[in-house]
Amino acid sequence: MTPAALAVQTRHLTRRFGAITAVRDLTLDIAQGEVFGLLGPNGSGKTTTIRMLCGLLEPSAGTAAIAGVEVTEAPDQIKERIGYMSQRFGLYEDLTVAENLDFYGGIYGLERAGRRGRIAEVVAFLGLDRRLGQLAGTLSGGWKQRLALACALMHRPAVLFLDEPTAGVDPAARRGFWRTIHALAREGTTIIVTTHYMDEAEQCGRLAMMSQGHLIALGTPAEVVAQVGGGGRSLEDAFVILQERDERRP
């Protein structure tokens, strides 16, 4: 795999907040079209990692590149290529579904005609057509999540970052959401998703397990289970064992 073919590449990526090191020495290679999961408990550094990759936070040390371009060196070029969906969805609740889509399309520089066509596409893709005139603030969690995803897809990003995308969303909507994610990946979009749900982690092609800001396991779900000896253990068992091992370490 040549570096240019890598969607995301980090080398010794580190972020400190005062005396606390939120992410320590993280080195990852993520290929184009992968569904890559960042798994870990709250405070393990998942969100901080995603925020550094999106240019929301500056790394304290190390490097991160999207499609071979350094995040800190060409932030504007990066921003054209990535989509980001935060835990809080980042929707304007006093705007309608259609107005939110139109706004984000415009902010990503889509011209009027192209914007209209793209809105029609994402609306059809995510089934938002009957909600277009509704204020975003009055949508349920599942619909807010779909709208947030639609907004993040307006500019056809090559890499999509999803930070706990299914927090506060009911199980049926979660399942539908993951079908959508796999559809996007099949079209070549690289997906990087944080979660602490094991059933979601199982859906990922590869996983990075994090604890206390650093990597404790990396590989496909099956490989991660094999790291703790396999033997009919579940991914959750593997995660608990690895995390306890990490916390016992001096």
Place this chain on the structure above:
Amino acid sequence: MKRFGPMFRKEFVQMRRDRLTLGIMVGIPVIQLLLFGFAIQTDVRNIPTVVLDQSRTPESRDVIAAFQNTGNFRIVGQVNGRPELDAALARGVAQAGIVVPEDYPRELARGTTATIQVIVDASDPLSSQAALAAAAGVAQIRNLAILSAAAGHRTLPVEVRVRPRYNPGLRSPNYIVPGLVGVILTITMVLVTSMAIVRERERGTLEQLIVTPITRTELMLGKIAPYVGVGLVQMTTVLLLGRFVFDVPLTGNVPLLYGIALLFVVASLALGLFVSTLVRTQQQAMQASFFFVLPNILLSGFMFPRQAMPVVFQWLGALLPLTHFLQVLRGILLKGVGIAELWPQVGILAVFAAGLIVLAVRRFHKTLD
């Protein structure tokens, strides 16, 4: 600047849907104008006055009538003795007392100096000054009449004629209403935009904006642009109410006034944005803007003349855009002057507007920390 349009449209739609803010923006000008316009009268008249007439002669009644005729003193009662007069002042029943001594007519007839005492409650400087000036006026007119009669003059040797230009009726609303345009714009423009960035931060949409390719300048300009229109509507409201309710003249070049107001509005909005980049919550933004409003009312020359202030405070006042805009407002509306007289103020306001936008854009970083 292709992302300015979407930002502008979004802000405009949000502003239209925010009933409370819209209400504040329309309500503040009307309420402030009515309060200031009706309640604030700087020309003090009808000061409640008690009289201690120890002489009780035609001469004493004559001089008391002269005081009354100035219109500044309104006689509310007679008192018998000093303790009663002091008590009236202390209780606030009267703010002035006129004492005519027993020997007033005798001294007058004899040609020695006859004394009348005026006691003023100076705990309120504005009305006590008016009382002092009126009392001095009464004395002067009396003296002149007596002296010229004694000297056999039929005409006065010297007469000073004062012509109050630009506001011949010396009416308070003519002074207050144009100033109020500036004060209302300062309050609402700074308050509304100081919330602009923090609101997005609190609602989690700022994070989303930061990951988009929008530039800081597009973001800032798109945010303030819809409010420029609001500012001009507010100004029109106050000017029209001032014209038709308070009879304030619109003497000068009104289009020029709007042109200069545009600079002032942009400067105020940019200042609000700057505040928005300094604070973390909407509540802090509100407090910071109120903290800023007070010096504007006190130091700009809106109510108190700047010439009377110590030099340091005159300098501080010169740092406020409102100070310069007030000169423009009064210059155009009352004096009818044009760009030839006002270019220094226009230059200063342009520098404020440009400088504050640059400052706000610089302060805003496109990262979360």
